[in-house]
Amino acid sequence: MSSAMASVQLNGTSTGTPAAAAPFLTDAMKLINSVKTFIFDCDGVIWKGDKLIDGVPETLDMLHAMGKRLVFVTNNSTKSRKQYAKKFDSLGLNVAEEEIFPSSFAAAAYLKSVNFPSNKKVYVVGEGGIQLELTQAGISHIGGPEDGDKKIELAPGQIMDHDHHVGAVVVGFDRFFNYYKLQYATLCLRENPGCLFIATNCDAITYLTYAQEWAGGGAMVGALKATTNKEPVVVGKPSTFLMDYLASEFQINKSEICMVGDRLDTDILFGQNGSCRTLLVLSGVTSLDALQSPENSIQPDAYINQLSDLLSAKKSASA
């Protein structure tokens, strides 16, 4: 980052940037006082991989002390709510399972919201989190990791059998995606009448490690879109399902929510699609250059460098 850009950030002026570009958040107290709920993306906001981002515990404590409701969402479907609660705990953060909403949970919540029949089951393309959430919701499921090593040895006239009681295919990021799962899910979607096609997310990239960009859950969804000519219901960000669910579950007014995230096309769009306030942090995948690029059409209400900037704002206000 150039020093000129650094000074733009620090001073909160927008000299040299397009008029529509989001400003640096100069009056954090005003934002904090104007909302009742903060929804945080996790990776790039709270932690990076397995490392807590500096100042996060103190910032969350401050917001809690000010009576704010804190909610955590992530498009990562490889873990369940319970597994995420353990991760928060291992990082020294006191967050309850009920405050965490991964897209694995969103998939199960969506199925419950449409009264998924109890005599039907789900075929899972994805890792363990989706299965755990479906089990928790009392929904039968097959597939998932146990199909990760399956291969199709072809013989003339061969047919792959599939379960005609599969009423939904849930697709999440899957490092063990293979042709067996692709064909099984395709058969369910093409041949089982009314079979639902549910995507936890359509992200192009994900951060398995922060050292580089990794192919994301959009790949598995894209493969199945191509074989079925169907469009999935997306339950993760930036679709509005989870925001509507949160607003209903906690009886909160969307205009009193601030969505905080590090990605423009998922987090900030999620907030905007839900008519919430939006705050970008630069501690994750979006750089100031990317935010201010003429090619970027998604502008948050404001941006900060990292979550703990809110903490220093409080200190300044109290000084």
Added chain:
Amino acid sequence: MSSAMASVQLNGTSTGTPAAAAPFLTDAMKLINSVKTFIFDCDGVIWKGDKLIDGVPETLDMLHAMGKRLVFVTNNSTKSRKQYAKKFDSLGLNVAEEEIFPSSFAAAAYLKSVNFPSNKKVYVVGEGGIQLELTQAGISHIGGPEDGDKKIELAPGQIMDHDHHVGAVVVGFDRFFNYYKLQYATLCLRENPGCLFIATNCDAITYLTYAQEWAGGGAMVGALKATTNKEPVVVGKPSTFLMDYLASEFQINKSEICMVGDRLDTDILFGQNGSCRTLLVLSGVTSLDALQSPENSIQPDAYINQLSDLLSAKKSASA
């Protein structure tokens, strides 16, 4: 098929079907006399899996004897021209390698047509046919089947290295598609400047066995479209690349070509995109019901039950 429909076929009348629906070909001799070249799709026209369709050898012999040029195309990229020539031979058909154009060959021909630099290489997502054609064309390549068993064992901070000399990713049907190949191809397409994205086809389904529909090469392409936000150059049917190539290679006039195939959205569209005559055979994946469905917008010039209908037409004309 209902007897009413059978009678529509046999009589060549279109009673009860929409005005725009393609008629049964009643005057095969007129068609044969009006064109100089026949382009045949293979699977569903010449053979089904490993079984030759009745009457094909005699029909091809007749067309040859009448001085017609016969050319064979297939979107299947798992075999090379040479491998297909062996398959024709094993079925008792005398077809030269140079008359066969699988999409594996089309991918190599496309790279040659754009003067793919000799210091660059191709990353292959697909089976053996693509590799053999690239080698035949003198183009370096990596990936393909040898990456079929590779897995990514994650460690903190891990990076997947990739070859910065990869100047094109060629994607074909791949029964051994996995996350390793997905990530490798994604890195090449996202990070190597100007890297070409070439799809042998975007077929939703393929016929590994004729006992059912199997997820097709569109899946692997769809996965990479999702991770790169790029659109591929498609070299197989129904794109016009191969038709233009054939017209140029053989110095043939497209209006004197008849494209014969069993699939509306690949074969017939390929012929129509190339301004050729089009003839559908019902010996493959398209049923008369599907052809005449109000939902079908692709109508060939005419249809026959199977290729040997041309033979009986000749016999009737000579009688």
